[in-house]
Amino acid sequence: MNKLLKYVIADILRTKVMIAYTVLLFLISFVVFALENSPGKGVLTMMSVVLFMVPLVSISFSAIYLYNSAEFVELMLSQPINRNKVWAGIFIGLGLSLIIAFAVGYGIPMLLFSAADGWVLFLTGIFLSACFSGLGLLSAVRVRDKARGIGAVLMIWIFFSIIFDGLVLFLSFQFADYPLEKPLMVLSALNPVDLSRILVLLDMNISALLGYTGAIFQSNLGTWSGMVFISIILLFWCVLPFFWSIKFFRKKDL
Amino acid sequence: MIVRYFLLFLSLNLLSSVLRCHVIEVGSHSAIHHIREALALAVDGDTIEVGRGNYQEQNLIVSKRICLIGKDYPVLDGEMKYEIISVTGDSVLIKGFHLINSGVSGTIDYAGIKIYDASHVVIEDNILEKTFFGIYSQNAKNCIIRNNRLSSFGVDELQCGNGVHCWKCDSMQIIHNTVMNHRDGIYFEFVTNSIIWRNVSEKNIRYGLHFMFSNHDTYVANYFHQNGAGVAVMFSNHVGMFGNNFTDNWGDSSYGILLKEISDGYIEGNSFFSNTTGIVMEGASRIVTSKNKFSENGNALRIQASCMDITLQDNEFYSNMFDVATNGSLVLNFFNHNYWDRYEGYDLNRDQLGDVPFRPVSLYGMITEKNPPAMILFGSFLTKILDRTERVMPGLTPENLVDPQPRMKRFLL
Numbered sequence A: 001m002n003k004l005l006k007y008v009i010a011d012i013l014r015t016k017v018m019i020a021y022t023v024l025l026f027l028i029s030f031v032v033f034a035l036e037n038s039p040g041k042g043v044l045t046m047m048s049v050v051l052f053m054v055p056l057v058s059i060s061f062s063a064i065y066l067y068n069s070a071e072f073v074e075l076m077l078s079q080p081i082n083r084n085k086v087w088a089g090i091f092i093g094l095g096l097s098l099i100i101a102f103a104v105g106y107g108i109p110m111l112l113f114s115a116a117d118g119w120v121l122f123l124t125g126i127f128l129s130a131c132f133s134g135l136g137l138l139s140a141v142r143v144r145d146k147a148r149g150i151g152a153v154l155m156i157w158i159f160f161s162i163i164f165d166g167l168v169l170f171l172s173f174q175f176a177d178y179p180l181e182k183p184l185m186v187l188s189a190l191n192p193v194d195l196s197r198i199l200v201l202l203d204m205n206i207s208a209l210l211g212y213t214g215a216i217f218q219s220n221l222g223t224w225s226g227m228v229f230i231s232i233i234l235l236f237w238c239v240l241p242f243f244w245s246i247k248f249f250r251k252k253d254l
Numbered sequence B: 001m002i003v004r005y006f007l008l009f010l011s012l013n014l015l016s017s018v019l020r021c022h023v024i025e026v027g028s029h030s031a032i033h034h035i036r037e038a039l040a041l042a043v044d045g046d047t048i049e050v051g052r053g054n055y056q057e058q059n060l061i062v063s064k065r066i067c068l069i070g071k072d073y074p075v076l077d078g079e080m081k082y083e084i085i086s087v088t089g090d091s092v093l094i095k096g097f098h099l100i101n102s103g104v105s106g107t108i109d110y111a112g113i114k115i116y117d118a119s120h121v122v123i124e125d126n127i128l129e130k131t132f133f134g135i136y137s138q139n140a141k142n143c144i145i146r147n148n149r150l151s152s153f154g155v156d157e158l159q160c161g162n163g164v165h166c167w168k169c170d171s172m173q174i175i176h177n178t179v180m181n182h183r184d185g186i187y188f189e190f191v192t193n194s195i196i197w198r199n200v201s202e203k204n205i206r207y208g209l210h211f212m213f214s215n216h217d218t219y220v221a222n223y224f225h226q227n228g229a230g231v232a233v234m235f236s237n238h239v240g241m242f243g244n245n246f247t248d249n250w251g252d253s254s255y256g257i258l259l260k261e262i263s264d265g266y267i268e269g270n271s272f273f274s275n276t277t278g279i280v281m282e283g284a285s286r287i288v289t290s291k292n293k294f295s296e297n298g299n300a301l302r303i304q305a306s307c308m309d310i311t312l313q314d315n316e317f318y319s320n321m322f323d324v325a326t327n328g329s330l331v332l333n334f335f336n337h338n339y340w341d342r343y344e345g346y347d348l349n350r351d352q353l354g355d356v357p358f359r360p361v362s363l364y365g366m367i368t369e370k371n372p373p374a375m376i377l378f379g380s381f382l383t384k385i386l387d388r389t390e391r392v393m394p395g396l397t398p399e400n401l402v403d404p405q406p407r408m409k410r411f412l413l
Helices: A002-013 A016-035 A039-068 A070-078 A083-112 A118-142 A146-174 A181-188 A192-203 A206-222 A224-251 B002-019 B035-041 B363-370 B372-377 B381-392
Strands: B023-026 B047-050 B060-062 B067-070 B075-077 B085-087 B093-095 B098-100 B111-116 B122-124 B127-129 B133-138 B144-146 B149-151 B164-170 B173-175 B178-180 B186-192 B195-197 B200-202 B209-212 B218-220 B223-225 B231-237 B240-242 B245-247 B257-268 B271-273 B277-282 B285-290 B293-295 B299-303 B308-313 B316-318 B322-325 B332-336
Touching (some): A002 A083, A039 A083, A039 A146, A039 A192, A039 B381, A070 A083, A083 A224, A118 A192, A118 A224, A146 B372, A146 B381, A181 A192, A181 A206, A181 B372, A192 A224, A192 B372, A206 A224, B023 B035, B035 B047, B363 B372
Parallel strands (some): B047 B067, B060 B085, B067 B093, B075 B098, B098 B127, B111 B133, B122 B144, B133 B164, B144 B173, B149 B178, B164 B186, B173 B195, B178 B200, B186 B209, B195 B218, B209 B231, B218 B240, B223 B245, B231 B257, B240 B257, B245 B271, B257 B285, B271 B293, B277 B299, B308 B332
């Protein structure tokens, strides 16, 4: 598996798309941190960028990579290697290279401008890279047709980035007469993008402005235990799509 | 020549004997050991000088026209039982004492120094520590409270009283005091024609400054920092607030200033930095708010629909999470020539004023106002899209809440 891993990482990191992703992220972070007068404000702007870009790039790149290397996977499986190992090798390789790209693109400007608030965003970016590459694998293994697969990938991304929040907003209006704080917190655990956003905001103590609602969020999620809890759920989100996809991959007729 | 000098000498001597007031010294090395005895001996116009030491005198009542001066901050200990100094006479000076441990009670307002029905009292350069109320004026007139340092227990609202507390007073001057860990830093109720100048009020449990039914007062260049709920000005008129600093009043029920049922006031040249909400206006009318700076607040300004004739002009808003929030569509207030960092308009004729109006209320701000739990979506992509579309085609945000000519550049120092 190690050999496979090394090969996948070397293969991915050399692609133009990956280099462009890293450079773009680096440029955006650099400009944002340079322009905003306080690092905290820069982190807030970067949060929007990271939450928008990292899932999109991770999920679409993973899916496309898998479709393009279908023959490579077939070749691997013709060798006496366990299917699980091949799939795990591809997932870890993909995840690691996306994480490396993100870490370089965002991490270096963050360190350069010594934005101490940026570490939580750094962490969530890593989580999101892993989670969405898992989701990319899942949709690639479920849908055989490349065009439809990429469509599915985009739908997943739109769902987590926009539609899910729309549903939350809709529900919060429909059930406005009830105390919704706790149900909404549980609901947001179903969306890794929302979870990441809440984690970053709580860390920057922005929730204080939210009044009574914010106080509840803060007392439940803002404490150390709450943050650790969110991180654990995010960790689940990192591996869950992968484990789900491995189930399909094991039975898949290539 | 000699005669002339002699006459001068004689006349000076005569003058000094007329003007002579007695100085009564109190201290361990003096003839008198207790302030209580000195107070009994003194007549109007005398000065009592208290030397260094620790005095447990129970309750001292100053009813004569005297100066009570401490040298090297003698300690007056109230033993957690008594009100330390009660001033009942006019024209009293109390200076240079270190007052500690006043009584604490749920029924009696024990204070470090309390003025009862007196005028022209000066209280300056004192240090008050662990007092229930600090300096309490009741039906006082023309008094000066200056350069005092006050701190209380700072545990909860029942355990400590207010720092500088004025009830039913007139023409008071509260200057350069530092108040901390009290319930309210400075409290005014039925106080008129008074000034609060250059005070520091911080880490108080409730308000840094609390006004009730106090008209024609002004506060200038004060610093309100990390108070439980900021500053509250309620049920008053003709209050001026100039050049004050409201900083770090951050928490789930906190704000810079709360204006409730206020009319005919001026809010000018203040700075609101890092508060949960900069100014909250409820039922306020005819207030001119200009040249204030709002930065890094959660909500810079919350202006309820119950306000009218509020003028907001030449203010600066930047790095706030929300600029203006309101709770209804009725807007009877005027915005003009403010600087907004979210403004994206242009200025063709280069007069530094934008040609496109700016609407400071965001749609998402309106949504969270109606439905607070939706706050969980703060910063998400969806809310940004909502705000964008609303800016392009305003439909739900109040139509009249608009700055017709926003400034293009920051202009305040």
